Amino acid sequence: MSDITSEIAPSESALPTAAPPATEAPPAPEAVPAPETAPLAETAALAETALLTEPPAAPLPEVVVPRAPRRGLRAAIRWTAAVLVFAALGGATAYAVTRPERTRIPGLHTPDDGRWTYPPLALPELPAGKPRPFADANPGHHHYTDxxxxxxxxxxxxxxxxxxxxxxxxxxxxxxxxxxxxxxxxxxxxxxxxxxxxxxxxxxxxxxxxxxxxxxxxxxxxxxxxxxxxxxxxxxxxxxxxxxxxxxxxxxxxxxxxxxxxxxxxxxxxxxxxxxxxxxxxxxxxxxxxxxxxxxxxxxxxxxxxxxxxxxxxxxx
The missing domain is CATH 3.40.1000 (Protein Transport Mog1p; Chain A)
Incomplete structure (x- = not known):
């Protein structure tokens, strides 16, 4: 699973398109300045015309980075990691129980099974060049050691x-x-x-x-x-x-x-x-x-x- 390296945010192309700008009024004579309220009146008139010709534009959504999904994702990752850890420990314990050393099972005490404790056993060394008793090179099946x-x-x-x-x-x-x-x-x-x-x-x-x-x-x-x-x-x-x-x-x-x-x-x-x-x-x-x-x-x-x-x-x- 790849890491999450960035948060998800709306792309610029998903934002609603703004209304077209109003047509500028003819320049007024320099001697008589235009009233400050004239642009407002023209804007209002254009807005009314737009309402009659096209549906109202949706308000711009507020871009808010959601916090809850990230917390949920982190929680999911933590739970997944915990499940994997417990699964690994459970598998290791099961293997140890099914393949125990004598009288040693993890977390449990096993009673003596009745076997005797012998010293470490090892086969003696053979004379140089002599095969073991059942080797192909030993058809007589001789034990060459004492x-x-x-x-x-x-x-x-x-x-x-x-x-x-x-x-x-x-x-x-x-x-x-x-x-x-x-x-x-x-x-x-x-x-x-x-x-x-x-x-x-x-x-x-x-x-x-x-x-x-x-x-x-x-x-x-x-x-x-x-x-x-x-x-x-x-x-x-x-x-x-x-x-x-x-x-x-x-x-x-x-x-x-x-x-x-x-x-x-x-x-x-x-x-x-x-x-x-x-x-x-x-x-x-x-x-x-x-x-x-x-x-x-x-x-x-x-x-x-x-x-x-x-x-x-x-x-x-």
Whole structure:
């Protein structure tokens, strides 16, 4: 909208035309001056004649600059500006409410949604010239970094279990197999031999307990390549944890937050629980098969379980 730079006033062509001037009287003799009232009489006579021949001329309008329209215009501009400001603020607030940061909504206090607070996460640097696991230049889907650096760290307030190696060592194969229900030592030894034959290199592990009593165990099994991991993957469906032999499929973990190249199969116990409740998930990501287990007396909260599995998936993807 262009600015108003001048006030509107009538143009000169719009003004009414004045009556024609009266014809001058013949000059009087110099000796006898004309009476001063003679021009007035002639003007009156001419005016009467004009009244008989043409309509009376409209009186000249007084040119007055209107004040009210300007005040109204300024008021309209002020209201328009106010509406635009409130519309902008309203739009910004609506955007902030629909896209809030966790537990932060403008003008409102949101309660804790149950997620744990993890330290800032970052992928470790790769060796020079090595691609990421799902790059086109990496057909074997190898994780070229030390997989122990891909273990999800404990959240704020979590206490690490010193009996589990963490980033300082590797977990013995038998310790991992001891998590599962095996009917006798022969089957256990058979599974161990099968793992080695199918290209298992080593197992990274970390365990921690949060203040609410939830214990989290994370295991990363790295194979010689993604192909060897795929050979072993069908065994995962037949494996049952000792602590949750009757767990059922849990589809709540699926999310766009899980990288497209990482497969997640989660399970959860249904009540009534035994001594403790259990949730767990197997993750397949190239040459790594991961297992995330959470146990807690009473029940395992769904929100931190989903959060933990998704974060571990992102580190592997």
């Amino acid at each position: 997989v122990r650096s891909l273990l999800l760290p404990a959240p704020v307030g979590g206490t690490a279990d010193p009996a589990v190696p963490g980033p300082a060592g590797w977990l013995p194969q038998d310790s991992y197999l001891g998590l599962f229900k095996a009917y006798d030592d022969y089957l256990r030894k058979t599974e161990g031999a099968e793992l080695r034959e199918q290209g298992l290199r080593h197992i990274a592990a970390r365990s921690f307990t949060t203040p609410d009593g939830t214990r989290t165990d994370i295991y990363l099994l790295q194979f010689l390549s993604g192909g060897f991991a795929d050979i072993y993957a069908p065994n995962l469906g037949a494996q049952r944890l000792k602590v949750a032999p009757d767990a059922a499929t849990d589809k709540s973990v699926a999310s766009p937050a899980v990288p497209a190249d990482v497969t997640v199969d989660a399970s959860a116990e249904s009540p009534p629980y035994g001594e403790s409740a259990t949730r767990y998930a197997f993750l397949r990501a190239g040459d790594v098969i991961a297992l995330v287990v959470q146990t807690r007396k009473g029940s395992v909260a769904e929100v931190p379980f989903r959060q933990t599995v998704r974060l571990q998936a992102q580190l592997l993807g």
